Amino acid sequence: MNVLLDGGVDRERRVIRFVAFGLAVVVSVSALTARLFYLQISNGTQYAALAETNRSVLQPVPSSRGLIYDRTGRPLVTNVPSYAVKIRPGDLPVSRRAEVVARLAALIGMDPADINAAIDGNPGSRFDLVRIAQDIPRATADVILESHLDLPGVEVVVETRREYPQGPLLSQIVGYTAPISAEQLDRRADAGYLPDDLIGKAGVEAVYESDLRGEYGAESVERDAAGQTLRVLQTVSQPAAGDSLRLTIDTREQQLAQQALQWGMKAAGLKRGVVIVMNPQTGEVLALVSLPTYDNNAFATGISNADYGRLINDTNKPLTNHAIQAQYPPGSTYKLVTGTGGLADKKITRTTRLTTRSYLTLGGTRFYDWNRRGFGSCNIMCGFAHSSDTFFFQVAGMLGIDRLGYWAAQFGFGQKTGIDLPGEVTGIVPTNQWKLDELGLPIYPGEVYQAGIGQGYDVVTPIQLITAYAALANGGKVMQPQIVREIVGPDGSIVRPFEPKVVRRVAAPASVLTQMREAARNVVLVRHTYNLVDLPIIVAGKSGTAEFGLRDRQGRLPFHSWFVGFVPKNPKIQPGDPRGLKAIARTDSDLIVLAFAYDSRTKGNTATEIVKYFMQLHFGIKKDFRIPYLLQRGNFYQGN
């Protein structure tokens, strides 16, 4: 009974359970199918797009950076292939970082601290590449590639780097490219810059960055989950090569200028110096030498932090372009401003004679002439030629500080010249307002005297000074100095032609400027510059000795020496014009040279000797007029 009953119950139950199990199968499979339909059919397009995003990535294609030539077409930079080492921090396990960095440092001969600094200073995200080293040897690159298992996150990339065949000769002008900083990347993120990009950091490489760089292209590439690029799917846009620059610089003139400056600095034992050569008619800079300097190839190949630290901490600032990025008291060269102002404002005329003496007294203070005997009664020709301080004290007093400042501004002082090199400074032209703004005090009468002879608050950059004298030489046009003559497209077409830029016409009558040119010629004629007059060419110019710093035990101040000289077109002395005054009255000068000798305590004016030597080299004058005696240590002063 029981068995039968149980059997009946069991049988019924068995049927129910089999049906239930079958239902479970049907329901489960239906649920799976429904979900599958939802993923693949309802949302298939969306997931297909996600898979595509996974698979393909837009990858930039670097453009070929434009080249740089001098005015004669000589290449100043080339693009050379280079192996760069980069690290993707996201692929470098934190636990292995120290070991990997140490191993890599040993391989590429870098300081591990520099590698760590690069990783920590990474401007991009953890998944962007960080540039570690450029220009590693092929053999090292191979070793790194082969030991990729021991160097997770380390990649070797083939790219091009800049090579500067002239190196230090043109570093201050050409500049260099180096890894982009976080701040630069921030500012240029929209322009397509990459976290591991190179960017122009100095010289025209920096100023003309956007022209040189060109446009990066883009291609979509297939990549796997490990980030390896497998193949190019599509080229989205072709890279466009950058434009090239043709400089106004003439490499030969640059070499001569450097040769002259190096000679003068060595002979006089100087630490810093500048020579600039310009065409006054156009503002083209033919040569610009600032010493000491550095080798831009060191940056292009990746400078170590230690080497960079040495350059930064060098007291003579080799990374600074002293021609434009530093300002110094102009000394007597500034008498151009005082003289032109006095004549143009009719405080004096060509024939006005002022009494020069050993000193002037103002409010109980004596203001000495550099020549303690004075020059007696002097007009502008005499006062400028002998650089009489007491003559110009008086003229400055007549003008007053604000008119003096006005004429300084007319010649371009106190403002940037607009030269196409980075980091130009403005110099200082003191006026009543300036001193009130800066120091909260009015100008004292004695400071007007000082301002009249380029001392006191006056500071100028060498490029400002040569631009001012170029304006004198060309009849009053303040030209914008230019380093880049033309911008040339990749196909050789001229993208931007050369165009001389007149910043301002000096508001003085032409006759006043002619008188000042004659006065400048007279500087040479009266042998204030020793035997410069003996050169077979007509040179006009002005020297300056500018005190600075602190007095020594004998109460003497250290000083810089300046000379800026220009020659008329066809500078040979003509029989009908033995003193060259007719030639210098013209406004056709096409060569002006400035030399600046920092802290030159010599018996004579070192800057004048440097300019003289450059003229000899430039004009191929066989006879050597240099006077080594003048470059001996000593103190010819006070002031001239």
Add this chain to the structure above:
Amino acid sequence: MRAEPARFADWAARSVGAAWRSFDLQLTTYAALLAAIGLAMAYSNSVEAGRSVFEAGSTFLRGLMWAGLAIVAFVVVTAFDYKWLKTFAWPLYLAQLGLLAVTLAVGDGVGGAARWISFGPFAFQFSELAKILMIVVLANYLAARQGRLQSLGSILGACVLVVPPWLLVMLQPDLGTSLVFAAILAGMLFMSGASLRWLAVLGGLVVALVPLAWTHILKDYQKARLISFLNPATDIHGSGYQLYQAQIAVGSGGWMGKGLTNGTQTQLDYLPVQTTDFVYALLAEELGFVGGVVMLALFTALLWRVILAAWRSRDPFGTMFCCGVASMILFQLVVNVGMVIGIMPITGIPLPFVTHGGASLVSIAAGLGIIQSINIRQTRAEW
């Protein structure tokens, strides 16, 4: 003595004829087709490396080898009279425990786990075989207790049988297999006709123990994987990565898929473990919705044939064994596919037949062999 060969031939002819008539050709065909899908996936995976698919050690070549072994196992076990299993149920139980214990002692695995034993270049996961042996043992126990299944004692007895192997698997640790053990137990108890009331009480108890297991038994990575399925988007670079990439793979397959060997998600390695636990993502990406549904249909048909064998078996052991195998296949199918398509947590349960893995395929082939043996050696039940 002279009669012997004749009698033998007679017996052989009769048995082979009868055997062939009751041999389930459909069941074998569905299983073979599913295994073929698995081989196609192994082939697709081998192509990816850009080397010959027949290169020594390639996934495809190893798949072929295991398929061969599975066929041998299937044939041998089919020929074997399953009734001996009843006789040797207890020694088999001990063998099962022994295999799991040895695995625990000398086995290899990822990250300190002990899951498989290596034989030269081959590795065998004995927990797969242990699942079949578990079914044998439980079928024997439940068959012997026919008519007494209303009692709590019978149900608890079955549970007690499962606990030792279950613990050994948990210790490996292998959460997936331990869940399969539980599923087999639940499915077989249900099909045995055990009291639903007691089953409900036991089920309630297990649910109540879940919080305890969460805090004391589960490892952190297991918890992370379990949670990630609830919201894979929260951490697509971490614990949710596999799930997220699997869903992209499946979803991007569309109606017809990208074509065998053309899946981008899988071929470019965005999706890891693509021939093992996530093989269904590879299939859905490359063969699309159509391929995915065909596979589900094959499983449904296969389960139908297994349940039919259970229904037809006059021997309670046979019925219980078939139900055990059906429970196992259904559970693994739902959990594995459900995991790939994002409705089940990641537990590391293989997809029967399709997942690349020798132990899984050979074990299930042996299981199907036993079912065929049951089919052959029954006179139709008269229910």
